Amino acid sequence: MAAKAAAFKRSSAVAVRNPKLQQTLHHVVRHFTEARDAAVASEFPPETWEQMRERASSIKLQTLLNLDFYLDMVDRNVRRNGGHVHFAADAAEANRIVLDIAKRNAVKRVIKSKSMVSEEMRLNPTLEAEGIVPVETDLGEYIIQLAKETPFHIIAPAMHKTRQDVSRLFQDWLRSAPTDDIKTLCAIARNALRQQFATADMGVSGANFVVAETGTVVLVTNEGNGRMTTSVPRVHVALAGMERVIPAIEDVALFLRLLPRSATGQRITSYNSFISGPRRASDEDGPEEFHLVLVDNGRLNLLKDERLREALKCIRCGACLNVCPVYQKTGGHAYGWVYPGPIGAIVTPAMNGFARGADLPFASTLCGACKDVCPVKIDIPKLLLDLRPEAARRTGTWAERLLMRRWVDMMRARESLERSSRLARLMQRPLSREGVIRRSRLPLLAAWTQARDFPAVAEKSFARRWRDGLSRAEP
Ligand code: SF4
Structure with a gap:
């Protein structure tokens, strides 16, 4: 399928021309990167941090290479703990599974803690279409739900919103008084969400890790909303990409060191919840039903690809977004799907078979x-780089493809290179000044020279200068 070539180009151009967004991005991204660097540098000698990364990388890769074995182990252990496991081939099937559980339990209201998989599935509109009210309870997710937007960043979904933006949203939706005091804004959200927690029939969470040997979902949050979501309602549904599995409970300690430091620069996140099934007879609280939905949605295709499967090691810390000079200017919405930044630039086209994000x-x-x-x-x-040839095939115009074919032919033979260089020298004469071409209107040059000069073909090629005596020149 031919993908729209210029989607990212167009939406990123809008983002870079938005001065308010640029200011917010500069401020927040710098805060994240400085916090991450300080946390890593102050606590570990560089070689220890490297060893930790190496070990985590190897655990993830080994798990991916034996994913069927570990998924089977998850299935057995969750069921042994009294829970249910569902496998969903795609977003539509995952939505069907969640809806079935909700309908069986006569659910009217669902509270959600942050889940990127639920964004992939577009779970909220699906629930709404069936008359079920979904309420996001992570503060950032709550803000973007009110704004009817999608997450801007993997770990900070509303980072593009200023306190004034949030105040306006709360005035519109919660009838609150205007304020730009952050503590007051948090208190307004907390009050509104308390009522939702108390009346919800079902909680939907994500899963940072799924431990195969114990059938445990590990949830890492900073606001306590994850714990409320998974323990207050009668039913808890955890949504996880299949790649979230790690083999053993002792592996969790390593990931709980790497994840918060890389994400926010914290030594440890405020709430680390380990959920192994529904409430037991001896438990004081907890859900009566626990369901784990393991979602494929393009992941197995990625796993089959030897070059690209590495992307499934991602633990969604967001660090690559913060340091990326492209994300720092464009922000998350320009990427057009759930996962922005460098990792989004891989998984969006790869998981969607290039139907999205081919550029x-x-x-x-x-x-x-x-x-x-x-x-x-x-x-x-x-x-x-591995994705670029396929991306170029999907997005390039016929003129670009023809040009590239000619380029390859030309570079293969010296005579044709020299012939083409002579022709280019002749053609560039009206355009070039002092060795560069500036501001050309010619179709293929115009896009390039809008923002930077194009180097003109040298009057004498290196080969000619070599033949003319460069080889005998003094060193
Ligand atoms: S790819 Fe990016 S988001 Fe994923 S683990 Fe690495 S730095 Fe974090």
Whole structure:
């Protein structure tokens, strides 16, 4: 399927021309990167941090290479704990499963803690279409739900909203008094959400990790909403991408060190919940039913691809977004799907068979900053390069493809290179000044020279200068 070539280009152009957004991005992203760098540098010698990354990378890769074995183990252990496991091939099936559970339990209101998989599924509109009210309870997610937007960042979904924006939303939706005091805004949201927690029939959460040997869902949050979501309502449904599995409970400690430091610069997140099934007879609280929905939605295709499967190691810390010079200017919405930034530029086209985001592999300078900070050592620039040939095939115009074919032919033979160079020298004469072409209106040059000069073909090629005596020149 031909993908729209210029989707990212168009939406990023809008973002970079928005001064308010640029200011917010500059401020928040700098805060995240400084906090991450300080947490890593002050607590560990560099070699220890490297060893931790190496170990985490290897655990994730080994799990992925034996995913069927570990998924089977998850299934057995969740069921042994009294829970139910469902496998969903795609977003539609995952939605059907959640809806079935909701209908069986006569659910009217669902509270949700943050789940990127539920964003992939577009679970909220699906529930709403069936008359079920979904309420996001992570503060950032709550804000964007009121604003009817999608997350702007993996870990900070509303980072593009100023306190004034949030105040206006709360005035419109919660009838609150105007204020730009952050504590007051938090109190307004907390009051509104308390009522939702108390009256919800079902809680839907994500899962940061799913431990195979114990059938445990590990949830990492900073606001306590995750714990309320998973323990107050009668039914708890945890949604997890299949790649979220890790083998053993002892592996969790390593990931709980890497994840918060890489994400927010915290030593540990405020709430780390370990959920192994529904409430037991001896428990004081907890849900009567527990369901784990393991979602494929393109992940198994990624797993089959030897070059790209590394992307499934991602633990969604967001560090690669914060250091990316492209994300720092465009923000998250320009990427057009759930996962923005460098990792989004890989998983969006790869999980969607290039039906989405076919131009995203080019949304990178390949500077390598993402690779340096990734806690599971994903070689993001290499994966982007691996995706580019296919992306070019999907997005390039016929003129670009023809030009590239000619370019390859030309570079293969010296005579044709020299012939083409002579022709280019002749053609560039009216356009070039002092060795560069500025502001050309010619179709293929115009896009390039809008923002930077194009180097003109040298008057004498290197080969000619070599033949003319460069080889005998003094060193
Ligand atoms: S690719 Fe690495 S740095 Fe980026 S979100 Fe995933 S784990 Fe974090």
